Amino acid sequence: MTRFCCLAAIDNTPLDIRLVQAYERRLASALPIQRMSAPDDTCVMLAEASTWECETTITRVESLMGVGTIRLDNRSDLAHEIGLDDTGLHDLDVVLHVVARKGPSSLSRLVGDFAVIIRDTAAHALYAIRDAIGVRILHMADRGRFLTLASHAAMLDAGLGIDLDYIAQFLMTGASPSKHTPYYGVQTLPAGSILTVEGRRRRVERYWDAFAFTDAPADPDTAIQRFRELLTQAVLCRFASDGETWAQLSGGLDSSSLVSLAQWLAERGCTPTGLSGTVTIVDSLGSGDEREFSNTVLDRYGVRNETLVDYWPWQDDGEPPPLTDQPSLMYPFYARDRRMIAVARAGGARVLWSGLGPDHFLTGSPYLLADLFARGRCWAVLREGWQWAVELRTSFWKLMTHFVLTPQLPVDAQQRIVARHRAPVPNWIAPRFAKRYELPQRSLRLAQCTAPRGRAFAYNVAFQLHHLPAAIDRGDSDESMIIRYPYLDRRLVEFCLTLPAAFRAKPFATKWIQREAVVGILPDHVRERSGKGTIGARLRWAMNKECAIIQQLLRNPILAQLGCISIPLLRRAVNEAMNGQSPSVVKVFQALSLETWLRQKLGHWEAPGESTIRHAVGLGSAIPFSSFSGD
Secondary structure (H helix, E strand, C coil), rough: CCCEEEHHHCCCCCCHHHHHHHHHHHHHCCCCCEEEECCCCCEEEEEEEECCCCEEEEECCCEEEEEEEECCHHHHHHHHHHCCCCCCCHHHHHHHHHHHHHHHHHHHCCCCEEEEEEEECCCCCEEEEEEECCCCEEEEEEEECCCEEEEEHCCCCCCCCCEEEHHHHHHCCCCCCCCCCCCCCCECCCCCCCEECCCCCECCCCCCCHHCCCEEEEEEEEHHHHHHHHHHHHHHCCCCCCCCEEEECCCCCCHHHHHHHHHHHHHHHCCCCCCCCCEEEEECCCCCCCCCHHHHHHEEEEEEEEEEEEECCCCCCCCCCCCCCCCCHHHHHCCCHHHHHHHHHCCCCCCECCCCCCCCCCCCCCHHHHHHHHHHCCHHHHHHHHHHHHCCCCHHHHHHHHHHHHHHHHHHHHHHHHHHHHHCCCCCEEEHHHCCCCCCHHCHHHHHHHHCCHHHHHHEEEEEHHHHHCCCCCCCCHHHHHEEHHHHHHHHHHHCCCHHHHHHCCCCCCCCHHHHCCCCCHHHHHHHCCCCCCCHHHHHHHHHHCCHHHHCCCCCHHHHHHHCHHHHHHHHHHHHHHHHCCCCCCCCCHHHHHHHHHHHCCCCCCCCCCCCCCCCCCCCCEHHHHCCCCC
């Protein structure tokens, strides 16, 4: 995503030119910098001028000026409503024309992927909006007499320190769905929200919320047809206009369905070229090798495929870890991700599709049993509960207790039960840190206990969607490639949220409606598969393979200097994970991923054999990145 930012004076006084130049330097790269200022110099917008990224721009319409990254799905509808000839206009131009005619309330009707900032120079008001699902991201920081917003959190860093609240959330969940970023004082605008700033008054309002949807009765055949229509629509509008579109192809149901549908549509002339290529990541350890399924798709449609085999975390590809804006759970897989993007770019790709999405809003869970029980359908609970227990390979009584009886209790009683039977905070997290930042309350399992009685299934799905933006990898790949997510089309997601639970959650048929919608399109060998590969074996293997790096990371870790972890207990947990003695390998990997990113961000990444990291000084509740730069 091409970088952009906006500076707006809160008191409507002109911005100091030296301040603007300082932010221009933060944007400085090989790309030219575009600048647009309000007539009274109370607002300045800056953006990199990319030669290939068509979704980011800076523009002006009447008294409105705007900057951001945007790809509209309902562009023609919006233009038609106001009688606009949109020929030759950028999507952001269309948005500004709509706002100029219908006011800022029309922003809630935008459908697509976007993070946009708009300044009304006549009304001295500023609006910032992020798409409903949270595909694009937008950050903000209050700097006293002026407000800053940007595509990248690091651009707004004022050297105030590391936000330990973010660290706490990352250690617990591997990602942070909250408003916090690693940079103290820099926050993220929530997905599906609009920020309105009028002088010193500001408010953030949600215009889209997954929790607001309820399921409704539907005819199965009609629902299947509608799902196929919406998925087709989502696929067609995410092709690059010049045919330079590739896709990830893992062999799983989600990515295989996208590739098959794209090529099926191309065979019927619905799209000029179809996909130009696919990339398959293969892990031959454990259950990670899914070439049996990806090859089935390739054999049927003959699309070009490049395969990346057995890449691992911390793999040395001759380059240091990338300096990404924020950490991610899979950050140590940087060599694999760089290679994937390089292969696609070499093949002429400008857009790469990801199959992310259905695991968050289509994967069924036995929570529907709790809703059936609340409605008095006890026989259906017993019949389907037995089937779920067989599929999940768990005790029938354990499943009934967890998914049926416990959700009927008051919220506080549910949380006490979960807290008693689970240890949500790893023992290697420092107790004082865990207590200060209330880590037990950050457990996702505890948060899922707050569903209203009779709405356990819908609440669980909405909860997963609420956390989905944190699962989007905004690392090095999105800096050099447009990543698009067909399943995250707002219209498709909204439709799925209104489907009966039984259309999504069926024992032995997860994502039932998705499977039915691609009958005759996706080869049955893939469509009828159950389960998917896991990476636990590869993580353990990599910790042993890169033992020297792991030892380096555990030698005076930055996380320990911040007071977040206990070094001896984390070392023990890592050893247990390496030896296969602990099921918590992912939790340990989260901590190592974060430590890797912190070392690179602070300029202390060292290859094995180099001198050990210099001890940091001046540690406090807000840790400046600069405090790690001296001896």
